Amino acid sequence: MSNQKISWGIAPIGWRNDDIPEIGKENTLSHLLSDIVVAGFQGTEVGGFFPEAKVLNKELKLRNLRIAGQWFSSFLIRDGLEEVAKEFHKHCAYLQEVNAAVAVVSEQTYSIQGTDKNVFTEKPTFTDEEWIGLCQGLNELGKIAEQYDLKLVFHHHMGTGVQTIEEIDRLMEHTDPKHVHLLYDTGHIYVSDGDYTALLNKHIKRIKHVHFKDVRATILKQCEDNGHSFLQSFLNGMFTVPGDGCIDFTEVYQVLLDYNYQGWVVIEAEQDPSIAHPLEYALIARKYIDEKILKKTALA
Numbered sequence: 048m049s050n051q052k053i054s055w056g057i058a059p060i061g062w063r064n065d066d067i068p069e070i071g072k073e074n075t076l077s078h079l080l081s082d083i084v085v086a087g088f089q090g091t092e093v094g095g096f097f098p099e100a101k102v103l104n105k106e107l108k109l110r111n112l113r114i115a116g117q118w119f120s121s122f123l124i125r126d127g128l129e130e131v132a133k134e135f136h137k138h139c140a141y142l143q144e145v146n147a148a149v150a151v152v153s154e155q156t157y158s159i160q161g162t163d164k165n166v167f168t169e170k171p172t173f174t175d176e177e178w179i180g181l182c183q184g185l186n187e188l189g190k191i192a193e194q195y196d197l198k199l200v201f202h203h204h205m206g207t208g209v210q211t212i213e214e215i216d217r218l219m220e221h222t223d224p225k226h227v228h229l230l231y232d233t234g235h236i237y238v239s240d241g242d243y244t245a246l247l248n249k250h251i252k253r254i255k256h257v258h259f260k261d262v263r264a265t266i267l268k269q270c271e272d273n274g275h276s277f278l279q280s281f282l283n284g285m286f287t288v289p290g291d292g293c294i295d296f297t298e299v300y301q302v303l304l305d306y307n308y309q310g311w312v313v314i315e316a317e318q319d320p321s322i323a324h325p326l327e328y329a330l331i332a333r334k335y336i337d338e339k340i341l342k343k344t345a346l347a
């Protein structure tokens with residue numbers, strides 16, 4: 048890898064999907080981790096089906112892989128900080144045991160991510176009071192994450208109350224930069240706003256974790272025209288790996304380098320694994336990273 052400050056990972060989501068646990072059920076942990084080695088990545092994120100830390104650590108060590116982080120669905124607005132903090136402590140304790148760098152937090156109060164609602168028109172919004180509770184709660188969760196040597200990175204997401212650039216701006220403005228960082232997901236911001244560079248350039252200093260998710264523009268249009276839900280949209284192939292969609296990741300990577308980004312870049316492309324062969328797509332991503340982003344030739 049040409050830049051030692053950036054680690055490259057690929058998420059389990061192309062093999063198994065926590066949003067629809069039935070798909071890809073046949074893909075075991077060993078299968079996933081071995082595919083990740085074949086495709087030349089340095090690590091992954093924790094999926095919902097992953098085992099206890101001791102078992103996972105052994106499987107990782109055998110393959111010289113590392114864990115970047117894991118998703119946490121917070122319900123700060125619905126349940127309040129006290130309830131959420133209890134679960135978050137457990138989440139962070141596990142992540143510390145597997146030597147992760149970040150805890151990925153997404154506020155799921157009123158989320159339509161897992162429902163059959165039109166994800167393009169029916170997203171929730173928060174009241175002023177809810178925004179205050181969310182931001183204060185995130186500051187506290189960020190401090191908890193630090194007790195476990197982790198950074199809290201907030202994941203903006205389609206179908207949630209923190210989806211658009213205006214909403215992300217508001218969250219960034221009202222949270223403490225010392226404790227709340229940003230996860231930049233190319234696919235989610237592109238589908239939401241039709242642009243992926245404004246967010247990157249605006250909040251680059253807060254970005255401490257990155258998801259490289261590409262978008263098939265023609266399928267996105269069909270999904271929008273048909274008023275599909277988030278789940279229907281990705282099952283129809285709205286997302287794909289870098290090199291297979293409309294996002295120019297070379298541009299994104301250059302900004303990360305310009306700002307001396309240090310951390311993980313995780314390829315994250317949810318598709319139906321019975322249609323999009325997970326290893327085949329991991330290799331497409333690898334080739335694109337090597338040849339277009341890192342500009343390595345096969346002989347270099």
Ligand SMILES: O=C1C[C@@H](O)[C@H](O)[C@@H](O)C1=O
Pocket residue numbers: 065066118202232235258315317
């Ligand atoms: O980071 C992510 C985790 C998933 O569970 C989510 O639905 C996906 O879209 C994503 O970006």
Ligand SMILES: [Co+2]
Pocket residue numbers: 202232258315
């Ligand atoms: Co993501």
